[in-house]
Amino acid sequence: MKVGFIGLGNMGSGMARNLIKAGHTLMVYNRTRDRAEALHAAGAKVAETPAEAASHADVLITMLADDRAVEAVIAGAEGVLQALPQGAVHIGMSTISVTLSRRLAGAHQEKKQYYLAAPVFGRPDAAAAAKLFIIAAGPRQQIERCQSLFDAMGQKTFIVGDEGSMANVVKLAGNFLLTTVIEGLAEAFALARKSKVDPNQVLEILTASLFPVPVYKTYGAMIAAEKFEPAGFKLRLGAKDNRLVLAAAEEVAVPMQMASLVRDHFLAAIAQGMSDADWAAMARIVYQSAGL
Numbered sequence: 170m171k172v173g174f175i176g177l178g179n180m181g182s183g184m185a186r187n188l189i190k191a192g193h194t195l196m197v198y199n200r201t202r203d204r205a206e207a208l209h210a211a212g213a214k215v216a217e218t219p220a221e222a223a224s225h226a227d228v229l230i231t232m233l234a235d236d237r238a239v240e241a242v243i244a245g246a247e248g249v250l251q252a253l254p255q256g257a258v259h260i261g262m263s264t265i266s267v268t269l270s271r272r273l274a275g276a277h278q279e280k281k282q283y284y285l286a287a288p289v290f291g292r293p294d295a296a297a298a299a300k301l302f303i304i305a306a307g308p309r310q311q312i313e314r315c316q317s318l319f320d321a322m323g324q325k326t327f328i329v330g331d332e333g334s335m336a337n338v339v340k341l342a343g344n345f346l347l348t349t350v351i352e353g354l355a356e357a358f359a360l361a362r363k364s365k366v367d368p369n370q371v372l373e374i375l376t377a378s379l380f381p382v383p384v385y386k387t388y389g390a391m392i393a394a395e396k397f398e399p400a401g402f403k404l405r406l407g408a409k410d411n412r413l414v415l416a417a418a419e420e421v422a423v424p425m426q427m428a429s430l431v432r433d434h435f436l437a438a439i440a441q442g443m444s445d446a447d448w449a450a451m452a453r454i455v456y457q458s459a460g461l
C-alpha cells in the first residue's frame with residue numbers, strides 16, 4: 170500500500186520501519202527533518218510538508234505527540250485534510266482527546282475521506298519489534314482494509330466499535346490504570362524502604378506471586394532502581410494523557426479520584442524539571458513526600 174507517515178518520534182520511527190519491512194511504500198514527514206532522513210536510508214521517501222506525505226497516500230498514519238501537533242498537521246491550507254485524496258484513510262495512532270478524535274471523524278467525512286482511530290499500547294521497544302497492541306475503531310470495512318498495516322506494526326488488533334473516539338476512550342482508560350500502577354508501586358516501595366526492606370526484593374516476590382504482570386515488572390524495575398532516563402514515555406506526555414482522561418471523565422460526569430491525585434504528582438514532577446524523564450519518575454514525588 171502507499172502509506173504517508175507523519176511523526177517519527179520514539180514510537181513512529183519503529184512503526185514506520187516495520188511498514189517498510191512489510192513491503193509497503195512509505196512517504197514520511199517529520200517536523201525535525203533529521204528523523205525523517207534516518208528513514209530515508211531504510212527506503213522511505215521524505216516529504217517536505219505533511220500535505221505532500223498525504224497527497225499520494227492510500228492511507229495516512231499520524232503518530233504525533235498530542236492534540237496540538239495533530240491539529241497543526243491536519244488543519245490549515247497546507248494541511249493533510251486538504252491534500253488527502255477522496256476515499257483515502259487517515260489512521261490516527263497518537264494518544265489524543267476523545268473530542269479531537271470526534272472532530273477528525275467529522276472533518277474527514279466532509280472531505281469524503283475515512284478516519285480510523287487506532288491508538289496503541291506498548292513502549293518504543295514494542296513499536297520497534299512490531300509487538301504493539303492496537304486498539305482500532307471506525308468504519309469496519311476500513312479497518313479490514315488497513316489490517317495488513319496493523320499486522321505489520323502490532324501483535325494484535327482489538328476492534329472496539331464504529332466510532333473512532335471509542336478507541337481513544339479505551340486507550341485513555343489503559344493509561345489511567347498504568348498511572349495507578351506507577352503510583353501504587355512507588356507507595357509500596359516507599360513503605361518498604363522506610364521499613365529497611367529492599368524494594369528489589371519486594372518487586373521480585375510480588376512479580377513472582379501476586380502480580381506476574383509485565384507492567385509491574387517493567388515499572389517496578391525502573392522505580393526500584395530509580396532509573397528514569399532515557400525516557401521510553403516522557404513524563405510530559407503522561408501528564409497530557411492524564412489531562413485527557415480527566416477531560417473525558419468530566420464530559421460524562423465520572424469522578425476519577427485517583428486520576429486527580431496522580432495529576433498533582435505529575436504537576437509536582439513537572440515543576441521539579443522532570444518533564445523529559447520517563448513518566449515513572451512521578452515515583453520520585455511519592456518518595457519525596459515520604460521523606461526519602
Ligand SMILES: NC(=O)c1ccc[n+]([C@@H]2O[C@H](COP(=O)([O-])OP(=O)(O)OC[C@H]3O[C@@H](n4cnc5c(N)ncnc54)[C@H](OP(=O)(O)O)[C@@H]3O)[C@@H](O)[C@H]2O)c1
Pocket residue numbers: 175176177178179180181199200201204232233234235237238239241242262263264265289290291292293401402403406410
Ligand atoms: N512512548 C510511548 O511509550 C508511547 C506508548 C503508546 C502511545 N504513545 C503515544 O504516541 C504518540 C507519540 O509518542 P512518542 O513517544 O513517539 O513521542 P515523541 O518521541 O515525543 O515524538 C513526538 C512526535 O510528534 C512530533 N511533534 C510534536 N509536536 C509537533 C508539532 N507541533 N507539529 C508537528 N509535529 C510535532 C515530533 O516531531 P519532532 O521530531 O520535530 O519533535 C515527533 O515526531 C503520543 O501521542 C504518545 O502519547 C507513546
